[in-house]
Amino acid sequence: MAKQIEVSDLDAYYGSHKAIEGITMTIEPRSVTAFIGPSGCGKSTFLRTLNRMHEVIPGARVDGKILLEDQDLYGDDIDPVSVRRTVGMVFQRPNPFPTMSIFDNVAAGLRLNGRRSKSELEGIVESSLKDANLWNEVKDRLNKPGSGLSGGQQQRLCIARAIAVSPAVLLMDEPCSALDPISTLAIEDLISKLKNEYTIVIVTHNMQQAARVSDKTAFFNLAGQGQPGKLIEMDETSKIFTNPTQKATEDYITGRFG
Structure with a gap:
């Protein structure tokens, strides 16, 4: 199920403004890759290019190539909606569908994909909630609104939905x-x-979190206000946090800037 992502010389724009420049990296399957760096350096922009969410913003576009295994995600024959099914997204703030029950929140994407069998939906909803470590907390109130859960439960519900x-x-x-x-x-x-x-990619400002959960860490930075963000260094997380190659990475991790 998990797949490798290969990014080559990627630029992303908002209209005429270049937000990120020259990003090249490999994201390994069955691993956690963390993106760190100061605010405004393009981490979230780059994350959204990986499932074509970036281009839903008017005037936004990308140059370069992103391969999911051997499939060019920006190929002329590729449907962006199918990309977003294959590359799921969990956002900063929990966003369960407010008018839907817990069950319907998890089943929403399945129904959009034409899955209608009640028994099939029940099985997938249960397994997804179990995978999200939420089943035991909600199994007796699946018909209650998802918005009635606590913040942490809502985020796990959004993960189950994804x-x-x-x-x-x-x-x-x-x-x-x-x-x-x-x-x-x-x-x-x-x-x-x-x-x-799964192949997991996480943007975080919490460097302790990056050190705890990720296998590889990518540090992004920008030369100055209005300049495009760039990938400064990417390596095994243990190396990034103990012996980074670039001084800018060390300065950021040790709190000298950022």
Whole structure:
């Protein structure tokens, strides 16, 4: 299920403004890759290019290439909606569909894909909630609104909704920034478990979190206000946090700037 992502010389624009420049990296399957760096350096922009969410913004576009295994995600014959099914996204703030029950939140993507069998939906919803470590907490109230859950539970519900459609990749944009420490720990434990089945990419401003959950870490930075963000260094997380190659990486990690 998990797939490799190969990015080559990627630039992303908002109209005439170049937000990121020259990004080249390989994201390994069944691993967690963390993106770190100061605000405004293009981490979230780059994350959204990986499932073509970037281009839903008017005037936004990309140059370069992103391969999911051997498939060019920006190929002329590729449907962006199918890309977003294969490369799922969990956002910074939990966003369950407010008018839907817990069950219907998880089943929403399946129904959009034409899955209608009640028994099939029930099986996938249960397995997705179990995979998201949420089943035991909600199994007796599946018909209650998803918006009635706590913040940490809502985020795990959104993860269950994302994995219900069997993506190959799971993108997470600061998934714990709105959560308390106990809920954050639950999400981090879940990420460590899910990497056995998915390719996971996480944007985080919490460097301790990056050190705890990721296998590889990519540090992004920009030369100055209005300049495009660039990938400065990417390596095994243990090396990035103990012996980075670039001084800018060391300065950021040790709190000298950022």
